Amino acid sequence: MEFSKRSSHSNAFLMDLFGVRKVVLFDTLLEMAGVDCTVKTETETKNEKKEESDQKKDEDPLLNSEQQENKDAQTEIKKEEEKIQVNKPKLLELENILAVIAHEIGHQKEKHLYVLLFLILFHAFIFFYLFSILHKSDIFAIIFGFISRNGEKSEYRQAVVTLLGTLNIMFPILTLTSPFLNFFKRQFEFRADQYANKRGQDLSTALVLLSQQNLLDLNTDPIYTLFHLDHPPLADRLQALNFKGDLALVEKRNEAQKIQKEYEEKKEKEKEQEMKIQKAKLLEKLNEKKKK
Numbered sequence: 001m002e003f004s005k006r007s008s009h010s011n012a013f014l015m016d017l018f019g020v021r022k023v024v025l026f027d028t029l030l031e032m033a034g035v036d037c038t039v040k041t042e043t044e045t046k047n048e049k050k051e052e053s054d055q056k057k058d059e060d061p062l063l064n065s066e067q068q069e070n071k072d073a074q075t076e077i078k079k080e081e082e083k084i085q086v087n088k089p090k091l092l093e094l095e096n097i098l099a100v101i102a103h104e105i106g107h108q109k110e111k112h113l114y115v116l117l118f119l120i121l122f123h124a125f126i127f128f129y130l131f132s133i134l135h136k137s138d139i140f141a142i143i144f145g146f147i148s149r150n151g152e153k154s155e156y157r158q159a160v161v162t163l164l165g166t167l168n169i170m171f172p173i174l175t176l177t178s179p180f181l182n183f184f185k186r187q188f189e190f191r192a193d194q195y196a197n198k199r200g201q202d203l204s205t206a207l208v209l210l211s212q213q214n215l216l217d218l219n220t221d222p223i224y225t226l227f228h229l230d231h232p233p234l235a236d237r238l239q240a241l242n243f244k245g246d247l248a249l250v251e252k253r254n255e256a257q258k259i260q261k262e263y264e265e266k267k268e269k270e271k272e273q274e275m276k277i278q279k280a281k282l283l284e285k286l287n288e289k290k291k292k
Helices: 027-032 042-057 065-083 094-109 112-134 139-143 158-198 203-214 222-228 234-240 247-291
Strands: 012-017 020-025
Touching: 012 094, 012 112, 020 027, 020 094, 027 094, 027 203, 094 112, 094 158, 094 203, 112 158, 139 158, 158 203, 158 222, 158 234, 203 234
Parallel strands: none
Antiparallel strands: 012 020
């Protein structure tokens, strides 16, 4: 899944509904394992060619040759910037990706998605049940001022007023039930972790490296976790996996940080050098054309 356009967060999720089962990996996760996800599809290449042809059609004929050359030079610089590619550092191994996939398969084997679907439908049932009861009453019309104390009525739609009132009631109900829902979700994550661990997958290493890359908070407040987090904190997950700490993993994480920093510095330097070279070439071309 091409998620890098929206965020740099690395993750994966499972689709399991009515026989359709897919484990979806973000391209950011695959890039951490050294997989090149920048391959363009046929539609993307066609769209680029179409944009180029449209730009040529939209060229202003009133521009003089010098202005047109400057415009062409700028477009060439932009194209060269897009072509600059530096090999990204490999922060994850294939075993780590397999551990993530095994974790997602664990959700499918434990039927977690169906349980969550049932809980969501249960919330929807509560909402519509309240709506059906309150729809018969004028309480929200009185609260919102559509019916005055004297009994005078303004024009309003009963269904809309009841819907808004029911939504206002549901917000505190959802706030109170969110700890229970998040508790179930966190337990599901623990079970999926155990599923991957029992099948010989080193999920602990993958969790540590992903938390490092995604800049996750390791010291989450317990009350905040209770109400807002649907995934357990990293320390709890590692403890459940009997992870005692690995010096090699710490060294690997430090090495990954070092590689990432070197990669960013190298990318900036190569980009600057390439830009200087391209600008020098374009200036030479412009000077030659002026001399002619």
